Amino acid sequence: KxxxxxxxxxxxxxxxxxxxxxxxxxxxxxxxxxxxxxxxxxxxxxxxxxxxxxxxxxxxxxxxxxxxxxxxxxxxxxxxxxxxxxxxxxxxxIMKRHFKTVETRFGPIRVKVASHGDLVKQMAEYDDCAKAAREYGTSLETVKQEVNRLLNS
Amino acid sequence: KxxxxxxxxxxxxxxxxxxxxxxxxxxxxxxxxxxxxxxxxxxxxxxxxxxxxxxxxxxxxxxxxxxxxxxxxxxxxxxxxxxxxxxxxxxxxIMKRHFKTVETRFGPIRVKVASHGDLVKQMAEYDDCAKAAREYGTSLETVKQEVNRLLNS
Amino acid sequence: KxxxxxxxxxxxxxxxxxxxxxxxxxxxxxxxxxxxxxxxxxxxxxxxxxxxxxxxxxxxxxxxxxxxxxxxxxxxxxxxxxxxxxxxxxxxxIMKRHFKTVETRFGPIRVKVASHGDLVKQMAEYDDCAKAAREYGTSLETVKQEVNRLLNS
Amino acid sequence: KxxxxxxxxxxxxxxxxxxxxxxxxxxxxxxxxxxxxxxxxxxxxxxxxxxxxxxxxxxxxxxxxxxxxxxxxxxxxxxxxxxxxxxxxxxxxIMKRHFKTVETRFGPIRVKVASHGDLVKQMAEYDDCAKAAREYGTSLETVKQEVNRLLNS
Amino acid sequence: KxxxxxxxxxxxxxxxxxxxxxxxxxxxxxxxxxxxxxxxxxxxxxxxxxxxxxxxxxxxxxxxxxxxxxxxxxxxxxxxxxxxxxxxxxxxxIMKRHFKTVETRFGPIRVKVASHGDLVKQMAEYDDCAKAAREYGTSLETVKQEVNRLLNS
Amino acid sequence: KxxxxxxxxxxxxxxxxxxxxxxxxxxxxxxxxxxxxxxxxxxxxxxxxxxxxxxxxxxxxxxxxxxxxxxxxxxxxxxxxxxxxxxxxxxxxIMKRHFKTVETRFGPIRVKVASHGDLVKQMAEYDDCAKAAREYGTSLETVKQEVNRLLNS
Ligand code: NI
Ligand code: NI
Ligand code: NI
Ligand code: NI
Ligand code: NI
Ligand code: NI
Ligand code: NI
Ligand code: NI
Ligand code: NI
Ligand code: NI
Ligand code: NI
Ligand code: NI
Incomplete structure (x- = not known):
């Protein structure tokens, strides 16, 4: 894709x-x-x-x-x-970017890692988060916060 | 109308x-x-x-x-x-309203007079202002300001 | 549905x-x-x-x-x-409505028939038209016009 | 025009x-x-x-x-x-275009014929359709469908 | 407020x-x-x-x-x-709500705690996050993620 | 500014x-x-x-x-x-522009004077008008009309 x-x-x-x-x-x-x-x-x-x-x-x-x-x-x-x-x-x-995968309690979620100079941003992939939210009956927000928690800890 | x-x-x-x-x-x-x-x-x-x-x-x-x-x-x-x-x-x-006509250097322009309690607002009719602006080759704003000048003086 | x-x-x-x-x-x-x-x-x-x-x-x-x-x-x-x-x-x-199917050169297309008093409207179903347009490599408009032609002739 | x-x-x-x-x-x-x-x-x-x-x-x-x-x-x-x-x-x-007139039961309606390579599109002129809809007390849609029916038959 | x-x-x-x-x-x-x-x-x-x-x-x-x-x-x-x-x-x-304060490395940030039945949502106050982002020269997103990390850990 | x-x-x-x-x-x-x-x-x-x-x-x-x-x-x-x-x-x-100040019954209001060829436009500064409207408990429109009246008389 x-x-x-x-x-x-x-x-x-x-x-x-x-x-x-x-x-x-x-x-x-x-x-x-x-x-x-x-x-x-x-x-x-x-x-x-x-x-x-x-x-x-x-x-x-x-x-x-x-x-x-x-x-x-x-x-x-x-x-x-x-x-x-x-x-x-x-x-x-444009920001340079590559992808990595984070293992969460909602399954594996891909994360886009974008960088430009000193700036680095990590963003959970929507498609993975949406799929996980459906499977676990939770909200998209809950999945994203879990990914962010793992990325920041 | x-x-x-x-x-x-x-x-x-x-x-x-x-x-x-x-x-x-x-x-x-x-x-x-x-x-x-x-x-x-x-x-x-x-x-x-x-x-x-x-x-x-x-x-x-x-x-x-x-x-x-x-x-x-x-x-x-x-x-x-x-x-x-x-x-x-x-x-x-709704505000009560009636109409009056102001004679301007761009011809007669109808003005809506709207009131509610102490509040009174006077507003030049768009159709008359637009017609005058076309006839005199000026802008709508110029016509409206002329009407307001006469109303306020 | x-x-x-x-x-x-x-x-x-x-x-x-x-x-x-x-x-x-x-x-x-x-x-x-x-x-x-x-x-x-x-x-x-x-x-x-x-x-x-x-x-x-x-x-x-x-x-x-x-x-x-x-x-x-x-x-x-x-x-x-x-x-x-x-x-x-x-x-x-709301308009009363029922459905019928029209056979077209792009396959069968369902049509919604809506009525209210004397007014009758017939509208080709989007999902069927979109599917047909994809299969036949044509535009949605072309499919809809074909349905309308059959309905009106 | x-x-x-x-x-x-x-x-x-x-x-x-x-x-x-x-x-x-x-x-x-x-x-x-x-x-x-x-x-x-x-x-x-x-x-x-x-x-x-x-x-x-x-x-x-x-x-x-x-x-x-x-x-x-x-x-x-x-x-x-x-x-x-x-x-x-x-x-x-832009698409090349010329005009033709179609005689309909709602009177003559001009049609824009636009082409680009293999693609040809014919579109009834809005002003004629709107005028006809008013005169015949029908909807714009009805007039356009009649034009399309004649163009496609 | x-x-x-x-x-x-x-x-x-x-x-x-x-x-x-x-x-x-x-x-x-x-x-x-x-x-x-x-x-x-x-x-x-x-x-x-x-x-x-x-x-x-x-x-x-x-x-x-x-x-x-x-x-x-x-x-x-x-x-x-x-x-x-x-x-x-x-x-x-409406959701019932009260407020609490979280101590973060960007200073204290108030958090709205909203609940309805089983559902509980916690949301960092915009005004506090914006003020902290300005003071620390970071982005609003960074402050909000820090609050969420503390709330979820 | x-x-x-x-x-x-x-x-x-x-x-x-x-x-x-x-x-x-x-x-x-x-x-x-x-x-x-x-x-x-x-x-x-x-x-x-x-x-x-x-x-x-x-x-x-x-x-x-x-x-x-x-x-x-x-x-x-x-x-x-x-x-x-x-x-x-x-x-x-762009229009050339400079500023002047008009003394009104709502205090001094700055006015932008913009020109291009024969065209000259004068526009009361929003910030001054808004401040005056607040201080005098009147509407923004009232202040602007007062400025326009002085400019046009
Ligand atoms: Ni750069
Ligand atoms: Ni995206
Ligand atoms: Ni009242
Ligand atoms: Ni109006
Ligand atoms: Ni009815
Ligand atoms: Ni629909
Ligand atoms: Ni080409
Ligand atoms: Ni058009
Ligand atoms: Ni309830
Ligand atoms: Ni808010
Ligand atoms: Ni010039
Ligand atoms: Ni401005």
Whole structure:
């Protein structure tokens, strides 16, 4: 899974593709988000906007690798009603990251270790925590606090 | 025009009708707002919400006279894709109001005079200010400030 | 599935439970939505709000059967950081509905038939359309239009 | 009308001009949107944002031809309270488009035909559909489905 | 401070007062929130909405004691441009709560202990954590994790 | 104070730094906004967005001097849970501005005088107006109208 990969550089660049949709319903937008993520987009997000003629609308934003512009632009034109997309390249500062596993009373939980200069952050993986919370009938918060307790002790 | 009528009571009650729409596009919503206002709704507004399956959606809210429930509920079911609406009655505290006209260098502008106990507020009517701003090639702000200057001097 | 059941009355009442969350992150909110829907809530939705101390926040709303108040209130207190929930009963006008299946070139698609007085609406089920769009490599829109074409011809 | 013109290229570039407004009311923003669109902006949209000192605010975005920067920047400074605007140039991938007219039982409706590579999309014009829905006392959805039925049969 | 008081009942009722503001700027709204909270409102929050004539707007909501209706309605009419407010009474299920203090390496931090039936939640007070984070040049997250570690060990 | 400085150029460039936060709560975001503004950011704002897995989220945006990129990127990584930020440089058209003081019946109020070509705008400073409104027990609107009356007479 992309979000679980080790990253050892501290900068890169991404493409931000956007379209304003005032003639698309929420069902279609939810479906488009699923397809875009499955196709390898780094991130997909919706911003509520307001357009002419009293139309509530959604700005659909996709972050992807710059080389993938044509593929994602075509997906947007196929799976939404937009007749055009705009895009720009952005630079990023990113934290280096790798993964480790912590054994907890709720089973093993993967932890992302991210660093930049002196700063080190450790964050329990959502998917593992959510799965553990379901299995043990407890809350997500309880699982995360248990991981943090082990990491800090 | 409803919003230009004199009001001499200081409380009333209204009906709030709502529907969550995750399968409606902005074009249809803008059209529905127009129709509902033309049909006598006191107010129609859209709230961006987020629903299941990653769907951005809109909560459509209508404020109307309590006796008009069936008529507006039917309009919502005809002009949107909703298959049901929920509603509740709310009480209101309202300011008494009447209208006067101020002669300005941008022509006559109607002013709403609203009062409640000791409090008196005077507010230039948007439609007149917008019309004047267009005719005189100036900004809405300039017209409103001129009205306020005359009211306060 | 609840949303696929035949409904033959045209009014009912629901409970709206709400909590303002300024100390909860999106991961937890997404997880809570899943759990609440699995537990039988009619609808769960998020509204972006803005609270004191410059805090962007979320109003979590749950629509459920009035008799289920305690169960859902407890879930909210267990799975979010809220220390209280507010609620109110609302009446609803709802459309009677039943289901039929249409055979299309993308396979069988269920259609919801909703009626209220003279008004009849037919709407292709999202889950079936999405599944068909994936299988046939086409867009959701294309599947829906095919269903509508068959329903209208 | 700009949105009804034939377009035969498949890429261009636009200027995105933005301003954050925490001291502007909705009436003025609605008026500014009207003026900007009348002045030839490609698109104008509002994004709800939250700023310092507990201020809900609006980001006003204008998409226009790159050569029009000064004209639209000046309009923003005249018609809103902003004391500055920021801008950037963005590239676009756009679908070629032309228009045709379909005769329906609700009268003639123009249809936008947009294409990009193998992909062809046909979309009924909102203004024609809305006008027809009003004249025939039916819903926008009913008119659009009729157009789609004729296009697909 | 109201939010720091011991609460020993598990239900109460509140008044929700609301007004839709399409002619108010963000500066005024931020100021009104401050005044309303200082005057004893339980909660004040803003919801972005969209109203007629292309107006982005804000729904201002106040939660207060039912007996305080007139005082808060008058404040809303004095400090915003609204000419009326609507309101409704809502019931609440609330968690009992008291406070304790935890000694941490960042100094003493108050902790809210909330309970309902079997459920007990402990939450570090924001104001104390924020003050400690500033004094020790660390992040809010670091302080909160330290409190949680002590509470869970 | 930065917003009170005389500005005599009419264009400059700024850096826009952004991060999407789906695992951060409102308390932390409000705290981060305070720290970023104290550290010299020109502007900090939150945009409600919707991300995968049904997560309501916030896009945090910072406008700062281009030379300050590393400092603000590091603050974002320290004070939020983000593991990366994206950024872009934007050009600005800005109004020249200086300040003057107006003596009113509510005491002295500073006024920003902004100009660009023929356009001149005068705007009463929020902080002075808010302080005066508190001292005199009146509304912010009343103070602003008094300043405008003096400026326009
Ligand atoms: Ni359109
Ligand atoms: Ni191409
Ligand atoms: Ni549905
Ligand atoms: Ni009926
Ligand atoms: Ni709190
Ligand atoms: Ni109980
Ligand atoms: Ni300002
Ligand atoms: Ni210039
Ligand atoms: Ni108005
Ligand atoms: Ni009264
Ligand atoms: Ni994450
Ligand atoms: Ni670095």
């Amino acid at each position: 992309k979000s679980m990969q080790t990253v050892s550089s501290d900068q890169d660049s991404v493409l931000l593709i956007e379209a304003n949709l005032d003639d698309e319903d929420g069902e279609s937008l939810g479906f488009a988000m699923d397809l875009l993520l499955e196709a390898g987009a780094f991130d997909v997000f919706f911003t509520p906007i307001f357009m002419k003629k009293n139309r509530p609308a959604i700005k659909l934003s996709v972050l992807c690798a710059p080389a993938e512009r044509d593929r994602f632009a075509s997906m947007l034109m196929k799976h939404t009603r937009t007749i055009g997309v705009r895009y720009q390249r952005m630079q990023r500062v | 409803k919003s230009m009528q004199t009001v001499s009571s200081d409380q009333d009650s209204v009906l709030l009708i709502e529907a969550n729409l995750d399968d409606e596009d902005g074009e249809s919503l803008g059209f529905a707002m127009d129709l509902l206002l033309e049909a006598g709704a006191f107010d129609v507004f859209f709230t961006p919400i987020f629903m299941k399956k990653n769907r951005p959606a809109i909560k459509l809210s209508v404020l109307c006279a309590p006796a008009e429930r069936d008529r507006f509920a039917s309009m919502l079911m005809k002009h949107t894709r909703t298959i049901g609406v929920r509603y509740q009655r709310m009480q209101r505290v | 609840k949303s696929m059941q035949t409904v033959s009355s045209d009014q009912d009442s629901v409970l709206l439970i709400e909590a303002n969350l300024d100390d909860e992150d999106g991961e937890s909110l997404g997880f809570a939505m899943d759990l609440l829907l699995e537990a039988g809530a009619f609808d769960v939705f998020f509204t972006p709000i803005f609270m004191k101390k410059n805090r962007p926040a979320i109003k979590l709303s749950v629509l459920c059967a009035p008799a289920e108040r305690d169960r859902f209130a407890s879930m909210l207190m267990k799975h979010t950081r809220t220390i209280g929930v507010r609620y109110q009963r609302m009446q609803r006008v | 700009k949105s009804m013109q034939t377009v035969s290229s498949d890429q261009d570039s636009v200027l995105l001009i933005e301003a954050n407004l925490d001291d502007e009311d909705g009436e003025s923003l609605g008026f500014a949107m009207d003026l900007l669109l009348e002045a030839g902006a490609f698109d104008v949209f509002f994004t709800p944002i939250f700023m310092k000192k507990n201020r809900p605010a609006i980001k006003l975005s204008v998409l226009c031809a790159p050569a029009e920067r000064d004209r639209f920047a000046s309009m923003l400074m005249k018609h809103t309270r902003t004391i500055g605007v920021r801008y950037q140039r963005m590239q676009r991938v | 109201k939010s720091m008081q011991t609460v020993s009942s598990d239900q109460d009722s509140v008044l929700l007062i609301e007004a839709n503001l399409d002619d108010e700027d963000g500066e005024s709204l931020g100021f009104a929130m401050d005044l309303l909270l200082e005057a004893g409102a339980f909660d004040v929050f803003f919801t972005p909405i969209f109203m007629k004539k292309n107006r982005p707007a804000i729904k201002l909501s106040v939660l207060c004691a039912p007996a305080e209706r007139d005082r808060f309605a008058s404040m809303l009419m004095k400090h915003t441009r609204t000419i009326g407010v609507r309101y409704q009474r809502m019931q609440r299920v | 930065k917003s009170m400085q005389t500005v005599s150029s009419d264009q400059d460039s700024v850096l826009l730094i952004e991060a999407n936060l789906d695992d951060e709560d409102g308390e932390s975001l409000g705290f981060a906004m305070d720290l970023l503004l104290e550290a010299g950011a020109f502007d900090v704002f939150f945009t409600p967005i919707f991300m995968k897995k049904n997560r309501p989220a916030i896009k945090l945006s910072v406008l700062c001097a281009p030379a300050e990129r590393d400092r603000f990127a590091s603050m974002l990584m320290k004070h939020t849970r983000t593991i990366g930020v994206r950024y872009q440089r934007m050009q600005r058209v």
